Amino acid sequence: MTSWVRLTLPAALAASISSPSYAVQYLTIDAAKKLAFPSASRFVENGGLTWKAQAGDRLLGLFVVDHVIGKHLYIDYAVALDTSGRVMRVDILQYRESYGGEVREPGWLAQFVGKTSSSPLKVGSDIRNISGATLSSLHITEGVKRILATYGSHSR
């Protein structure tokens, strides 16, 4: 009965040797900026933890860093908005909790792409819930909604 254990363990170790990704601090702010705006030549501070991404003098979008509580510990994340106030990308920068890390899955974060300040952004309706990460998924969704309310377009 322990044969499957013997198979899983080496696989896990092999996977960890091949592509280590260090826990907790997954992306620095600078790395996240580059992922969100690869063609940006500079990021101009815009107050709070927001930066305007510019290619020379052309404005590409806004990069916002925020944090929310998962279950008990903070999650640092970044939201990139384009110049019409739509979400281009959401990245998790730091995830400290022991449970609920499924919010880092790219498939889940991809749901936010294209959202605007008029999107419902409600877990269970336009954003899928994650069973084992209910609070993390709810709080991140609320965080993105707040960011859109502050920095998104003001369309009716």
Place this chain on the structure above:
Amino acid sequence: MSCYRRCVLLPTRPSADLALPAGARRAAPHSTAILAALTATALGAGLAQAQDAGQERDKPAPPASGQAALLKKLEQMEQRVRLLESRLKEKDAGELARAHAQAAVAAPPPADARPARDQPAKGQKDAEKKDAKQSNDRKEAGGAAKPDWAVLATRDITGKTAPTNPPNSIIGLTSSPVTGLSIGAYGEMMFGAMQNPAAGGQWQNGADIRRMVLLPTYAITDNIIFNAEIEWEHGGGAFDPDDKLHGEIDIEQLWIDFKIMDQFNWRAPGIDLIPIGYINEHHEPTAFYSVLRPELYNGLIPSTWMAPATSIYGRIAEGLYYTIQASSSLEDFGSDFSLRTDANTVPPFPTGYAPGIDGHNGLGFARPPIGDFRQLNNDIAVAGELSYSPPALPGFNGSVSAYFTPNTTPRGAYADNGTPLGRSSLTMFDAEFRYRLPNTGFEARGEYVLVDFGNPANLRANNDSDPTNNVGKTMYGYSGELAYHLPLGNILSSDWELVPFYRYTFQNAQTGGFAGTDLNMPTGAGQTQFHNVGIAVFPSPQLVLKATWQKVINRDPAGANSDSVLGGVGFFF
């Protein structure tokens, strides 16, 4: 006299000197001539000096005397500063012009606003106010206006900080006084009417403050997390007759996580949950819809199943997570704690003792003790879980898990006829899923549990003179649940949700394959069906109000006599 310093200051001198003779002439006549002579000399000297100074300026800088060099440097610095200032002004003016051009292209302002922008600095604030008003007017006009930061590039929105979640991390009520510390809580209260099987199935009203749990979490560093669960069950414990408390206070979890990398993290030895199934690890009242916990987690999986344990866990691929754990083994001893001897054995023959594993309660009495080195065997169990949220099927979450212990038999175990009982291994397998159909309120859950006993002849239940509680070679159970999430809208400043559900569970704790010294006469109470129908109302995702009707049917001729109609209140901060 050296004229270096004074040369610079001299230009004022001749005029001052010229003023002197006029004043001097008012003095006594005989001194006028002297004064005039003196003045003339001074004048001449001054003129000569002025000439010298002029010549000095035309000449190249004289070689270094300390003061000369310093002076020269000061002058050069001044010129450079003036140059930089003018460049900066040009640059700002240029940017301003470009930004205006951009803004003009993006959203042409009304004509009367334009001149305001060209005003010098002190007029800018008024201009900005006008801009704000105009942009608001545009919004109200109903067009899709661009976000502020993209339109008005010169607008200063410093001070508008990124929104942050108010960290109500002390029982969801107030902020933590210590960075990295948070204290969560969960609890559930239930009340209603239940059939009491010990009273022949009589319906009795009652209530139970089922549990109250505090969850202190502290991030010692970003990578080292401390976590604990402190629980009060049934109101806690007391011994005075007027307190009427017969619950427990226990440490349900206590561990420290070392978060190393995505694929590999270590949970140091502590008290931890066994990673079997979903509800054992996620047992807060907001995680399930019935008042009582799902039935498979009462007997087959002895929730809340925690043990002294250490584990490694991580993420293998997208959506795929693993846990591998070593823990203190289950023990086949279900008597009162005080009956285990100081030698950590079962009470000596012929006292007898209750089984930890039996055909009515499943493994409900088999959890190992977590305190004081009182475990009754040396055996270490191993468990593993793989949980999967396939990217190709959004909304689907599932897990498979397994548990194996080489032996559940405690030290000194015996049958009631005195025969010693030998080793018996135990293997458990669980597969479950939860599927929420995307963009709908529809949810389905399903689960299957199988327990296999290595040597049923060595289980106490088959050797304790009780013919009705015997155990076969296996125990198994399965359940299926359907639920629907119905938004109720915004009430009391929160979005409410109603979840009606139905769950069916079948459990067989007495299969064939019996072996042992007992007579084997099971009543049929070991095969049980549960029907649960109810609603769960979520005023917020952290609160739940429940009502459930449960019907229990088993093969016992006397009937299960365990129906109930219960209400519950649960919370999880």
